[in-house]
Amino acid sequence: MKLFDVYPLFDVNIVKGEGCKVWDDKGQEYLDLYGGHAVISIGHSHPHYIKKVSEQLNKIGFYSNSVINKLQQQLAERLGKISGYDDYQLFLINSGAEANENALKLASFKNPTATRILSCEHAFHGRTSLAVEVTNNPKIVAPLNDNHHVRFLPLNDIEPWVRELSRGGVAAVILEPIQGVGGIQMATPDFAQKLAYACKRFGATLICDEIQCGYGRSGKFFAHQWLGIKPDIITVAKGIANGFPMGAVLISPEFEPVYGQLGTTFGGNHLACAAALAVLDVFEEENIVNNAHEVGEYLVNEIKKIESEKIKEVRGRGLMIGIDLAVAHKEVRQPLIYQEHCFTGCAGANVLRLLPPLCLSKAEADEFVERFKRVL
Numbered sequence: 001m002k003l004f005d006v007y008p009l010f011d012v013n014i015v016k017g018e019g020c021k022v023w024d025d026k027g028q029e030y031l032d033l034y035g036g037h038a039v040i041s042i043g044h045s046h047p048h049y050i051k052k053v054s055e056q057l058n059k060i061g062f063y064s065n066s067v068i069n070k071l072q073q074q075l076a077e078r079l080g081k082i083s084g085y086d087d088y089q090l091f092l093i094n095s096g097a098e099a100n101e102n103a104l105k106l107a108s109f110k111n112p113t114a115t116r117i118l119s120c121e122h123a124f125h126g127r128t129s130l131a132v133e134v135t136n137n138p139k140i141v142a143p144l145n146d147n148h149h150v151r152f153l154p155l156n157d158i159e160p161w162v163r164e165l166s167r168g169g170v171a172a173v174i175l176e177p178i179q180g181v182g183g184i185q186m187a188t189p190d191f192a193q194k195l196a197y198a199c200k201r202f203g204a205t206l207i208c209d210e211i212q213c214g215y216g217r218s219g220k221f222f223a224h225q226w227l228g229i230k231p232d233i234i235t236v237a238k239g240i241a242n243g244f245p246m247g248a249v250l251i252s253p254e255f256e257p258v259y260g261q262l263g264t265t266f267g268g269n270h271l272a273c274a275a276a277l278a279v280l281d282v283f284e285e286e287n288i289v290n291n292a293h294e295v296g297e298y299l300v301n302e303i304k305k306i307e308s309e310k311i312k313e314v315r316g317r318g319l320m321i322g323i324d325l326a327v328a329h330k331e332v333r334q335p336l337i338y339q340e341h342c343f344t345g346c347a348g349a350n351v352l353r354l355l356p357p358l359c360l361s362k363a364e365a366d367e368f369v370e371r372f373k374r375v376l
Contacts, residue, residue: 010337017044020357020364022343033368034343038180038212038320038355041239042282049242049278056274063270065263071273078280079248083221085234089251092268096211096237097126099247100174102262103233104130106255107172107205114171114204117150118164122182125174125209134174136182155179156191158198165202172205175231177223180212180355183347184315184322192227199232206231211247212320215239216283216358219293219318226317239358244275292318292358299354299365306369308376312350321354322347332375340371 014030016023020043022030032044042049056071063069076090093099104117119125119134126132133145136152153160164170173195179185199206208214208231213223215236220226222234232254237247247267266272282288296318303314303323310332313324325332329346336342345353356364 012337019043019045020360028341030337031342031364031367031371033354033356033360034345035239035355035357036243037238037345038217039238039243040357041215041217041242042279042286042288043242043357043359046242046278046282048282048285049275052274052278052281053244053271056271059270061269061271062266064265065268069268069270069273071270071277072268075268075273075276075280078277079250082280082283083250084225085250087253088234089253089255089257091249091251091262092272093247093249093264094245094266094272095126095247096209096235097128097131097247098264098267099211099235099237099249100125100131100134100207100209101128102249103207103235104134104172104174105262106233106249106251107207109258109261110205110255111171111203114169115149116164116170118161118170118173118204119150119152120155120175120179120182121152122155122179122185123152123174123176123209124179124181125176125211155182155185156188158191158194161195162198165198165204168202170202170204172207173199174207174209176209176213177227178213178218178317178320180320180353181347183324183351184320184353186315186317187227189227192224192229196229196231205233207233207235209235211235211237212355213317216289216292217318217320217355219289219296221289223317223320240279241272241275242279244272246272246276286359288358291360295319295360295362295365296321298362299360299368302365302369303372306373306376308373310376316354319354319356319358319360323352323354325350325352332372335375336371340375342368342371 013025014022015025080086123136125134208224232252234250240246310326347353
């Protein structure tokens with residue numbers, strides 16, 4: 001058997017990581033400004049993380065959701081406190097796509113006569129059934145998923161959103177406060193607040209997809225907290241467990257849980273919860289979210305100082321940064337990897353996307369800037 005070949009791969013075999021550095025099988029060190037696609041929140045191989053996950057594995061790694069798991073309760077309490085959502089409810093699953101699937105299902109259960117969803121142009125919310133339907137990329141929407149529930153509308157242009165909501169029948173509005181795959185495009189406070197008001201007025205559930213932009217990456221715990229809104233449902237994944245597969249849905253107290261309505265086999269298992277609790281320990285002990293804010297601002301300013309006709313714009317918040325290039329991103333990204341030994345992400349055809357671990361230091365930010373300048 002061979003692998004189903006759906007990933008275009010760089011010719012690099014990463015075998016080790018520590019902090020914001022990774023190493024390949026030949027011993028070459030790389031600076032990681034990609035974080036495994038925004039997954040590595042507290043840094044590779046953090047000693048506290050390793051300790052807590054190892055301790056849990058030596059007790060029990062998994063049992064089903066048919067019994068009490070006090071680690072789930074601890075995680076809900078701690079996450080509510082650190083995020084400012086003490087009064088919300090937590091449902092644990094395994095991935096970001098699952099988080100969005102369940103969020104959209106909850107919105108539909110709450111308003112069963114409404115069958116429409118509003119999503120953003122250039123949105124990315126996952127590759128599973130409902131999640132891919134609200135993703136604005138026809139290439140990855142299979143015919144079976146194309147059920148015509150969704151209308152895609154422009155970010156930061158409130159009029160068409162209000163017009164669609166006023167027509168009725170909208171179960172949910174789903175919004176990335178900062179679009180990731182869409183190229184680090186940011187919702188404005190004015191737009192977000194008017195959208196939240198319109199959702200309340202017309203009875204639609206507002207879902208904030210914080211899978212990539214949330215969990216401290218923007219310099220606040222959630223990116224929507226820069227916008228002055230409080231969504232009905234928040235979805236998270238990626239950085240929640242620093243690489244262990246985990247996702248979650250934070251659900252307003254307006255939603256009443258019903259036995260059997262949602263479910264999962266692996267979600268919220270003992271090992272996943274131990275990993276997620278270890279992440280919150282490090283967030284609190286090392287002031288990770290504030291570091292993302294300070295180092296992110298510093299890095300954006302340092303990139304803006306670079307004098308190059310190849311840079312059109314630099315945008316983002318915290319350690320979620322987009323560099324809009326006048327050339328194809330592969331012309332910059334490939335030499336960054338193979339010559340300067342530095343990983344970055346990308347979006348579209350021309351955007352270099354930076355999603356480093358949230359522990360990135362100013363010295364490492366300077367190191368990236370020097371490598372980036374040499375490539376330019």
